[in-house]
Amino acid sequence: MPDTTALTKSTDVPAEAQTPAATDAGPAPGKPRSLWSDAWHDLRRNPLFLISMVLILLLAVMAIFPGLFTSASPRDANLAEHYLQHPKWGNFFAPDWLGYDVQGRSIYARVVYGARASITVGVVVTIAVTLTGLVIGMLAGYFGGWLDTILSRITDVFFGVPFIVGAMVILTTFEERSVWVVILSMAFLGWTSIARVARGSVITIKQADYVVAAKALGASTTRILTRHILPNAIAPVIVVATIALGGYIAAEATLSFLGIGLAEPTVSWGIDVSTAKDQLRNAPYVLVIPSVMVSITVLSFLMFGDAVRNALDPKMR
Amino acid sequence: MGRYVIRRLLQMIPVFFGTTLLIFLMVNVMGDPIAGLCGDRQCDPATAAQLRSEFGLDKPVWQQYLTYMGNVFTGDFGTAFNGQKVTELMATAFPITIRLTIVAVVFEVVIGISLGVVTGLRRGRPVDTTVLILTLVVIAIPTFVTGLLLQLLLGVKWGIIKPSVSADPTFDELLVPGLVLASVSLAYVTRLTRTSIAENARADYVRTAVAKGLPRRRVVVRHLLRNSLIPVVTFIGTDVGALMGGAIVTERIFNIHGVGYQLYQGILRQNSQTVVGFVTILVLVFLAANLIVDLLYAVLDPRIRYA
Numbered sequence: 250m251p252d253t254t255a256l257t258k259s260t261d262v263p264a265e266a267q268t269p270a271a272t273d274a275g276p277a278p279g280k281p282r283s284l285w286s287d288a289w290h291d292l293r294r295n296p297l298f299l300i301s302m303v304l305i306l307l308l309a310v311m312a313i314f315p316g317l318f319t320s321a322s323p324r325d326a327n328l329a330e331h332y333l334q335h336p337k338w339g340n341f342f343a344p345d346w347l348g349y350d351v352q353g354r355s356i357y358a359r360v361v362y363g364a365r366a367s368i369t370v371g372v373v374v375t376i377a378v379t380l381t382g383l384v385i386g387m388l389a390g391y392f393g394g395w396l397d398t399i400l401s402r403i404t405d406v407f408f409g410v411p412f413i414v415g416a417m418v419i420l421t422t423f424e425e426r427s428v429w430v431v432i433l434s435m436a437f438l439g440w441t442s443i444a445r446v447a448r449g450s451v452i453t454i455k456q457a458d459y460v461v462a463a464k465a466l467g468a469s470t471t472r473i474l475t476r477h478i479l480p481n482a483i484a485p486v487i488v489v490a491t492i493a494l495g496g497y498i499a500a501e502a503t504l505s506f507l508g509i510g511l512a513e514p515t516v517s518w519g520i521d522v523s524t525a526k527d528q529l530r531n532a533p534y535v536l537v538i539p540s541v542m543v544s545i546t547v548l549s550f551l552m553f554g555d556a557v558r559n560a561l562d563p564k565m566r
Numbered sequence: 567m568g569r570y571v572i573r574r575l576l577q578m579i580p581v582f583f584g585t586t587l588l589i590f591l592m593v594n595v596m597g598d599p600i601a602g603l604c605g606d607r608q609c610d611p612a613t614a615a616q617l618r619s620e621f622g623l624d625k626p627v628w629q630q631y632l633t634y635m636g637n638v639f640t641g642d643f644g645t646a647f648n649g650q651k652v653t654e655l656m657a658t659a660f661p662i663t664i665r666l667t668i669v670a671v672v673f674e675v676v677i678g679i680s681l682g683v684v685t686g687l688r689r690g691r692p693v694d695t696t697v698l699i700l701t702l703v704v705i706a707i708p709t710f711v712t713g714l715l716l717q718l719l720l721g722v723k724w725g726i727i728k729p730s731v732s733a734d735p736t737f738d739e740l741l742v743p744g745l746v747l748a749s750v751s752l753a754y755v756t757r758l759t760r761t762s763i764a765e766n767a768r769a770d771y772v773r774t775a776v777a778k779g780l781p782r783r784r785v786v787v788r789h790l791l792r793n794s795l796i797p798v799v800t801f802i803g804t805d806v807g808a809l810m811g812g813a814i815v816t817e818r819i820f821n822i823h824g825v826g827y828q829l830y831q832g833i834l835r836q837n838s839q840t841v842v843g844f845v846t847i848l849v850l851v852f853l854a855a856n857l858i859v860d861l862l863y864a865v866l867d868p869r870i871r872y873a
Contacts, residue, residue: 406584409849411811417833418592418841499708503815506710507830522710529718536718540711548706555702 284484288560298556304549311361312368319344321358323516328353336534350521350535351528360542362516367546369428370435371498377436378497379490382443387482389444390451391474401448408441413500417509426512431501439497446489450482457481484561492554495547502543518543567864574860578853583635589845590631593838594623638846644839646832652843655828660847663824665737666816667809669744670751674802678752682759682798683791689764698760701753709812713746713819730821740822747816751805758801762794769793795866803859807852811845 282290292298311318321344336348336356344355389400419434420426454460455478463473504510505519513520518539525536618624625633637644643652685694704712720742721729731739766772767790775785814826825844832840863870 402580402584405581406588409581409585409852410589411808411845411848413814414811414829414833414841414845414848415589415592417814417830418589421833421836495706499706503708503710506708507815507818509833522714526714529714530722533718536714540707540714544703544707544711547708548703551702551706 284561288557291560292556295556295560297552298560301549301552301556304545305553308364308368308546308549311364313365315362315365318342318361319355319358321355323354323358323362324514325358326352326354335532347538348532348534350525351532356521356535356538359516359521360518360539363518363521363539363542364546366428366511366515366517367498367501367543370432370501371494371550373432374435374439374497375490375494377432378439378493379443379486381436381440383447383479383483383486385440386444386447386449386486387451387474387478390448390482391455391478393452397448400444404441404444407438408445410438412438413503413507416500416504417507420504420509426510428511428515431504431510435497435500439493442493443486443489447482447486450485451478454478454482488554488558488561491557492551495550495554498550499543499547571857571861574857578857582849582853585849586635586842586846587631589849590634590842591627593836593841594627594630634842638843643843643846646837646840652839655840656844656847659823659825659828659844662735662822663810663813663817663826665735666740666744666747666813666822666824667806669737669740670748670809671802671806673745673748674752674755674805678755679759679791679795679798681756683763683786685756686760686763686794687767687786689760694760697756701756704753705750707749709746709750709815710819712749713743713816716742716746717819733823735822743816743820743822746819747809747813751801751809754801755798758798759794762797763790766790766794792866796863799862799866800859803855803862804852806855807848810851811848 319342327349330353332349332351332353334345334349334353337343337345340346342357344358347356347360350356350359385400385404389397389404415438416431416434419437420430423430460473460477463477468477501510502517502519502522505517506523508523510519511517521539522536522543525532525539528535615624623630634644641653643656645651646655681697685697688694717729720726727742728739731743771793772785772790775789776782780789810825811829812826813822813824814830816822817824817826818830825848828840829844831837832844
């Protein structure tokens with residue numbers, strides 16, 4: 250059955266396939282570049298990659314040091330003075346730049362402080378999902394047989410649960426919905442696509458001559474898996490993981506929007522969009538600004554993933 | 567062919583039971599189904615015990631699951647805690663969501679595949695680059711943002727559509743919600759079709775068809791497109807299940823009382839029978855869609871045979 254989750258095909262060949270082109274363009278003639286340095290060579294010249302890199306760095310700094318961007322606090326509510334005060338577009342980076350929300354809180358400050366929850370959820374879920382998926386996919390792909398049957402069916406089972414619905418069910422059971430609870434609920438259901446991609450990738454790699462040679466030389470299973478299989482099978486996994494990162498950020502915002510993700514006092518773009526939808530008619534900017542912020546963040550990670558995919562999968566060129 | 571279908575149906579059985587068991591455990595073990603019944607207060611112990619035995623919640627979980635599944639196979643999905651039969655809720659909710667999903671899939675097929683063909687044939691040209699960047703932007707905008715913005719612009723500002731739909735919406739009321747639901751998948755379909763078309767455009771059979779002097783239209787539609795559709799059909803097939811489950815956001819924004827609405831209410835009120843029942847049906851739809859996709863391969867590519 251064709252794998253529907255992988256939008257890309259396995260990329261284990263390019264290292265050899267690229268050598269003729271690589272030798273005349275590369276810095277050291279005669280020495281073929283590896284898949285990774287070849288990919289890096291491409292990435293540095295890709296404008297989409299550079300733009301997304303700048304945006305991601307900016308968002309990362311915003312998530313770690315929000316105080317650098319604004320002196321206002323996202324939780325200071327001054328209803329008397331600031332109730333739904335419209336944005337002053339000229340006052341760049343001032344607390345009143347993007348206006349105030351229905352509780353008289355600075356929207357600019359909330360947008361800045363909201364980055365932390367989004368980025369944390371996106372990054373941690375991606376790491377958790379990649380590690381789980383890799384272990385399960387590699388075990389299933391390498392050992393095959395009954396282990397593969399069991400692990401693949403378990404993967405199918407988790408894949409069949411609708412993601413947002415499943416995450417909502419898990420989240421309702423928690424009284425306090427912190428960032429970590431949201432991460433847990435998403436990671437619990439999200440590892441399946443990585444596991445499928447890793448399994449497929451390992452199955453093609455394990456027949457390679459160097460794996461057979463390592464086995465013949467008496468290398469231990471652990472050594473074969475970590476030193477020979479993993480480095481060669483990981484490229485498609487990284488591609489799927491980087492693209493999924495943006496999706497997890499969107500999913501967190503969606504859950505928070507539905508009122509079942511993060512909860513106050515955590516500052517989250519999803520919560521802000523959700524509360525703003527009651528003011529849709531008289532103050533649309535309260536809704537539009539955090540929405541744009543979510544979209545830009547997801548877009549940065551998607552562009553990043555897309556560029557990495559193109560670099561690692563030369564068939565797309 | 568027949569044997570293949572039977573084998574696939576047999577393979578579905580463990581996945582079906584596994585998924586329903588998983589969701590059953592998630593609802594019943596992790597959450598307390600009684601908790602939502604007495605409002606925000608804790609239930610009085612005697613009432614709680616009575617409710618528990620009434621709904622069979624005092625039995626071990628595996629027994630509860632077996633009883634539930636036994637009932638499901640006789641067409642009894644249980645009662646929601648408000649006394650309404652879950653099957654009644656389904657009878658009103660599913661037609662609406664199926665209509666919404668049909669609208670969404672039509673958008674995916676018509677717009678997505680057309681854009682994919684156009685860009686795939688003009689790879690690297692300005693049209694291609696523009697559409698490619700646009701698809702990235704569309705994928706990046708979460709459904710709730712697309713939904714709220716379209717509702718704001720089309721419904722509130724310009725008054726082209728009604729901001730929310732009627733209780734039993736018709737197809738034309740569902741056009742905008744369907745487009746919102748389809749938006750992300752539509753962009754994926756465009757990208758998939760583009761890649762597939764561009765890859766196959768260099769194939770020998772295309773060159774042969776052109777050399778035979780066939781009109782370009784016929785080459786593209788009958789030769790190129792038919793061969794390029796397999797990954798796209800795979801994606802749309804798996805997407806049908808995802809669309810029905812994912813309609814939760816779209817249905818909430820446009821106030822559509824379909825499957826997503828019932829699931830949302832069920833989850834919020836910790837109404838386990840509703841949630842498990844609806845998800846069971848969604849899992850069945852998902853599995854059936856996957857099977858149909860696999861059978862469609864043979865139609866698209868006669869070289870594929872099922873033994």
